[in-house]
Amino acid sequence: MMRHLKRSDEGVTLIEMVVVIAILSGVLAMVVTVIIAAQKNVNGNSARLDQIQQGKVAMESMSKTLRTAVRPSQLNATCTGCDQAAFLQGNARSVQFYANINNPANILGPSRVSYTVDNSGVLTETLQAPNAHAATDYNYQYCTPGPGCTVTSRVLARGVSLNQTMFTYYDASNNTFSTLPLASADLPRVDSIDIIVNISSSAQVSATTFTQRVTLPNADAVQQTAVPTP
Numbered sequence: 396m397m398r399h400l401k402r403s404d405e406g407v408t409l410i411e412m413v414v415v416i417a418i419l420s421g422v423l424a425m426v427v428t429v430i431i432a433a434q435k436n437v438n439g440n441s442a443r444l445d446q447i448q449q450g451k452v453a454m455e456s457m458s459k460t461l462r463t464a465v466r467p468s469q470l471n472a473t474c475t476g477c478d479q480a481a482f483l484q485g486n487a488r489s490v491q492f493y494a495n496i497n498n499p500a501n502i503l504g505p506s507r508v509s510y511t512v513d514n515s516g517v518l519t520e521t522l523q524a525p526n527a528h529a530a531t532d533y534n535y536q537y538c539t540p541g542p543g544c545t546v547t548s549r550v551l552a553r554g555v556s557l558n559q560t561m562f563t564y565y566d567a568s569n570n571t572f573s574t575l576p577l578a579s580a581d582l583p584r585v586d587s588i589d590i591i592v593n594i595s596s597s598a599q600v601s602a603t604t605f606t607q608r609v610t611l612p613n614a615d616a617v618q619q620t621a622v623p624t625p
Contacts, residue, residue: 442597450594450605453518453551457510457590458609465495465613467505467535482585485577487560488512504535518552554596563589586611
C-alpha cells in the first residue's frame, strides 16, 4: 500500500536551495561592501588627519622661526664681519636665514636655520648655532657641517608636493621677487614671505594645502630706519 508523504516530509528542492543561496550571497556581498567602504572611510579619515597634523606642525614651526629672522649686524653694531642680510639663500623649495632663537641676552648669537624639501617630498628643518665664543666677541662664526660640527635636524612633514612653490618672497612694497634663487642684492630686501605647504601623504585622500603670509618684524625695522627723514 503506497503511503502519501506529508508536505513537511518532502524536504527542500534544488531550486529552493539555489534561491536561498543566491539570496544569502547577495546579502553577504552587501555586508562585505559596507564593511570595506567603512574601512576605507576610516583609513581615509586617518590619512586626512595625518596630513592636517603634519601641515599644522610644519606651518607653525616655519612661521614662528621665520619671524625671528635677523641680520647678525642688528644684534650688535660692533660685529664688523657680520652679514648684512638676514637671508643666506632663498629658493622655491628651500630657504636659509639667521634666526634670533636660543639666544638669551644675546650671549650666543643668531642660529642658522634652513627649511628644505628634498626630491622625495620630505620637509626638513636644520638648525646650527654659532661656534662658542667670548662674551664680547660678536663676530659670529659657524663650523662646516660634518664630524665635530653640531647641526640638529628634524623632519616636519612628508609627502610635500614638488610641483608647488613653497616660498614666495616680497619686498617692503609688496612686490614679488620673480627670479629664484634670490640674488645676493635681493636677499637684504626680503620683507615678507608666503608659505604654501601642499601635503599628499596618501593616495586615499586629496592633498591638504596650508597657506600663510609671514611678516618679518626685524626686516621691517631695518627698512624703516633706512628711509630718510623728510
